[in-house]
Amino acid sequence: MQVDAEAMAKFWSYVDIAKGEVSCLGIVEEIHDANSGSITALVVTDFFLVRQHCSADETTMDPAAVAELMLDLESKGIDSRNLRCWAHSHGSMNVFWSATDDECINGLANGEYLLSLVVNKKRDAMCRLDQYHPAHLYLTDVVWEVRYPMVDGLAEQCLAEFKAKVNEDHGLNGYRRLVRGTEDHIQDLHAAHERGALTMEDLENEMGFWPGELDEERPF
Numbered sequence: 001m002q003v004d005a006e007a008m009a010k011f012w013s014y015v016d017i018a019k020g021e022v023s024c025l026g027i028v029e030e031i032h033d034a035n036s037g038s039i040t041a042l043v044v045t046d047f048f049l050v051r052q053h054c055s056a057d058e059t060t061m062d063p064a065a066v067a068e069l070m071l072d073l074e075s076k077g078i079d080s081r082n083l084r085c086w087a088h089s090h091g092s093m094n095v096f097w098s099a100t101d102d103e104c105i106n107g108l109a110n111g112e113y114l115l116s117l118v119v120n121k122k123r124d125a126m127c128r129l130d131q132y133h134p135a136h137l138y139l140t141d142v143v144w145e146v147r148y149p150m151v152d153g154l155a156e157q158c159l160a161e162f163k164a165k166v167n168e169d170h171g172l173n174g175y176r177r178l179v180r181g182t183e184d185h186i187q188d189l190h191a192a193h194e195r196g197a198l199t200m201e202d203l204e205n206e207m208g209f210w211p212g213e214l215d216e217e218r219p220f
């Protein structure tokens with residue numbers, strides 16, 4: 001679950017302006033796996049503010065205004081069935097799913113799925129996913145993140161700067177220590193044999209526990 005940075009910035013603005021609660025509806029874009037066709041991510045690409053009545057602890061969207069928004073989207077070539085996210089703020093109160101929220105989510109049931117986001121002015125947030133088919137099931141605390149737009153050339157610029165300034169080990173330090181430790185141990189065993197502390201048989205037995213050669217390229 002992701003929310004486009006610009007859409008989120010818009011929603012936070014409404015949240016900051018509102019004295020108490022406020023609601024928004026969001027357009028959800030499905031990201032599909034190219035091979036299986038299954039949904040791999042849901043991205044909220046935009047939020048819309050509709051006429052509504054709000055108080056310190058309630059937010060009610062005008063059903064006629066919601067219908068108008070749907071018509072408006074259709075006239076712009078946007079499938080209004082993708083209006084599958086309800087985002088609302090609890091103002092200065094904690095974020096949780098209240099009985100009123102459950103009612104509102106039930107009212108928005110669309111036969112497929114609905115994402116809900118509840119936030120507050122402190123920037124606490126919780127995301128919920130309701131699925132209506134084949135039965136109504138929901139997850140109350142879905143992991144979500146803000147999706148930042150890719151800026152042309154920024155990734156290439158970061159890569160060049162990183163390569164110029166960061167000297168990275170390749171994560172094999174532990175393995176190199178093991179190889180070095182093993183080599184030291186083998187030398188110790190040979191030294192012990194040379195000074196007569198270890199018979200040839202003992203040495204061979206001991207050596208059997210240690211690989212003669214370790215492959216630096218393929219550590220494990």
Ligand SMILES: [Zn+2]
Pocket residue numbers: 088089090096097098100101118
């Ligand atoms: Zn609520």
